[in-house]
Amino acid sequence: MRACVVHGAGDLRVDEVAPVAPEPGQVAVDVAFGGICGSDLHYYHDGRVGDFQVVEPMILGHEVSGRVALVGDDADAPPPGAPVAIHPATPCDDCRECREGRRNVCGRTRYLGSAARVPHVQGGFAQRIVVPAGQVRPLPPGVPLRLAALAEPLSVALHAVRRAGEVRGRRVLVTGAGPIGCLVVAALRQAGAAEVVVSDLVDEALALATRVGATATVHAGDQAAWPEVADVAIEASGAPAGLADCVRTVRRAGTVVMLGMLPPGEVGFVASTVITRELDLVGTFRFDTEFDTALALLASGLDVEPIITHTVPLTDARAAFDLAGDRTSASKVLLDLAS
Numbered sequence: 001m002r003a004c005v006v007h008g009a010g011d012l013r014v015d016e017v018a019p020v021a022p023e024p025g026q027v028a029v030d031v032a033f034g035g036i037c038g039s040d041l042h043y044y045h046d047g048r049v050g051d052f053q054v055v056e057p058m059i060l061g062h063e064v065s066g067r068v069a070l071v072g073d074d075a076d077a078p079p080p081g082a083p084v085a086i087h088p089a090t091p092c093d094d095c096r097e098c099r100e101g102r103r104n105v106c107g108r109t110r111y112l113g114s115a116a117r118v119p120h121v122q123g124g125f126a127q128r129i130v131v132p133a134g135q136v137r138p139l140p141p142g143v144p145l146r147l148a149a150l151a152e153p154l155s156v157a158l159h160a161v162r163r164a165g166e167v168r169g170r171r172v173l174v175t176g177a178g179p180i181g182c183l184v185v186a187a188l189r190q191a192g193a194a195e196v197v198v199s200d201l202v203d204e205a206l207a208l209a210t211r212v213g214a215t216a217t218v219h220a221g222d223q224a225a226w227p228e229v230a231d232v233a234i235e236a237s238g239a240p241a242g243l244a245d246c247v248r249t250v251r252r253a254g255t256v257v258m259l260g261m262l263p264p265g266e267v268g269f270v271a272s273t274v275i276t277r278e279l280d281l282v283g284t285f286r287f288d289t290e291f292d293t294a295l296a297l298l299a300s301g302l303d304v305e306p307i308i309t310h311t312v313p314l315t316d317a318r319a320a321f322d323l324a325g326d327r328t329s330a331s332k333v334l335l336d337l338a339s
Contacts, residue, residue, distance in 0.1 A: 003059045003126035004034075004317040004335065009047030014317050017059070020130045022072035027133050029084060031337045033149040033311070034125045035063035036324040038178065038238070039261070040113065044321050050264050052115040061125030061335070062088035062112040065148035068136070075133040083139040085148045086124060087291045088112035090132055104159065104286045111286070125314070127337050137292065140299035146311070149334055150183070150304055154294040157183035159287035160259045161191055164232045168192030173230035175220070175245050176237025176260055177205035179307055179332040182212050184236055184259070186304050189213035190297065197227045199245065200237070202327045211306045220245070236260050240267045252277040259284050307332045313339040 005015045022028045040060045042049040065085045071077050078084055091098050091106035098106050112131075113123020122129075139148050157180060161167060172193045174184050177200035188196050189212075198209040199220045206217040218225045220241070231254055233246035238260030246256045247269055256279055274281060298304070311334045312320035324333040 001127040002314055004061065004314060005057050005059050006043045006047070006054055007057050008054055009045065012044050012318050012321060014315060015057075017126060019128050022070050022075065022130050024073040025075050025133055026072040026130050027068060027075055027077045027136050028070040028128055028130050029066045029086060029136065030069045030128050031064050031066040031124055031126060032145040033065050034061040034335045034337055035149045035153065035179075036061075036321060036333045036335065037063055037153065038180070041321060041325055042261075043115065045325070048115070050261055054115050054120070055118060056120060058113065058115060058120040059122040059124070059126050060113045061123040062114070063149050063152040064088075064112070064124035064129070065139070065145045065151070066337075067145075069128060072133075077133040077136050078138045083145055083148070085137045085139060085151045085291075085295060086112070086129075086131055087135045087137060088124070088152060089286065089288075090135060104288045125317070125335055125337065127314070137295060140295055143295065143298045146308065146334065147298055147305060148295070150307065150332065151291060151294045151298060153180055153332070154183050154187070154297070154304065155287040155290040156180055156259070157187040158290040158293055160184055160234055160236075160257050160284040161187045162290070163282050163284040164234060164255055164257045167232055169194045170231035171195040171197065171227065171229075173227060173233040173246060173249050174198045174209075174214075175233070175235050175242035176200060176239070177202070177209040177217070178236065178327065180259065181205075181236035182209050182307050182331065183304060184234055185209050185214050186212045186302060190302060197230065199226075199242075204328050205331070208306060208331055212304060230254070233257070234259055238262055240269065243267065244269050247273050247279065250277075250279060253279070255280040255282060257282045257284055308334060310334070311336050315339075
């Protein structure tokens with residue numbers, strides 16, 4: 001079978017890899033669609049994401065949907081042919097964090113397409129993958145496989161909004177209108193935020209944010225147009241300047257949620273402002289049970305499909321990654337692994 005494999009910085013290939021049969025408790029899934037994430041782009045361009053560095057060939061991808069192909073012995077899973085989405089994480093369920101209900105920060109978790117450990121955890125951009133049955137979720141009626149590829153990034157957005165606390169009736173600033181930022185907008189409006197102001201440097205991205213629910217947008221370079229104050233700010237760009245804008249704009253005793261993956265190492269910001277305004281700075285990382293919530297919201301009609309701008313065959317994976325990196329042309333780019 002074919003798979004999209006990163007071998008190092010700038011070295012992305014469509015390789016032939018050997019298929020794997022499911023062992024007891026596992027499920028083989030024929031992958032239909034996979035969404036290219038910002039972390040996939042970092043692995044492609046930089047050979048790393050934060051402190052996670054590629055040291056061996058790794059199949060990328062963790063935003064995938066498909067159909068059950070084979071079910072291993074003793075696996076509680078949908079039958080062959082059933083459409084499914086794949087939760088990409090397998091926490092240990094034994095550490096302190098897991099026992100306290102913080103499974104998304106389990107230090108022993110295995111996450112599809114991640115170089116956090118060696119050997120790396122191979123990802124979902126392959127025509128057939130094998131995962132523990134517990135990671136397989138049947139699709140609710142009415143959710144097509146193409147849309148189901150958004151369940152993973154929507155889960156990230158839902159977890160970030162959850163970390164923000166109560167947003168109903170409030171004004172929220174979102175810095176960054178990439179796919180995750182736009183999904184945060186949709187999640188905020190679904191949670192009852194009265195105003196969602198979005199900043200970005202790319203006009204096309206801001207236009208897309210408006211389509212999924214932003215009540216106002218502002219060009220990040222136009223300081224005169226910034227909102228005077230926000231109750232909550234969610235940093236979704238991964239840029240230090242975005243974090244600084246959040247700290248500067250949020251109200252006294254407000255909350256700043258740090259979602260975008262900032263560059264490795266120390267990042268400067270005005271810490272005195274955090275102290276004198278008594279701000280809450282909150283980290284947010286991946287998700288857990290929000291995956292099931294995301295599927296339910298997609299089934300209920302949450303309108304996030306505009307975020308999917310392109311679908312590209314697996315054979316053209318490198319072109320798809322280059323397209324996904326062009327924010328003036330694309331938002332979420334899907335790989336079609338069944339073609």
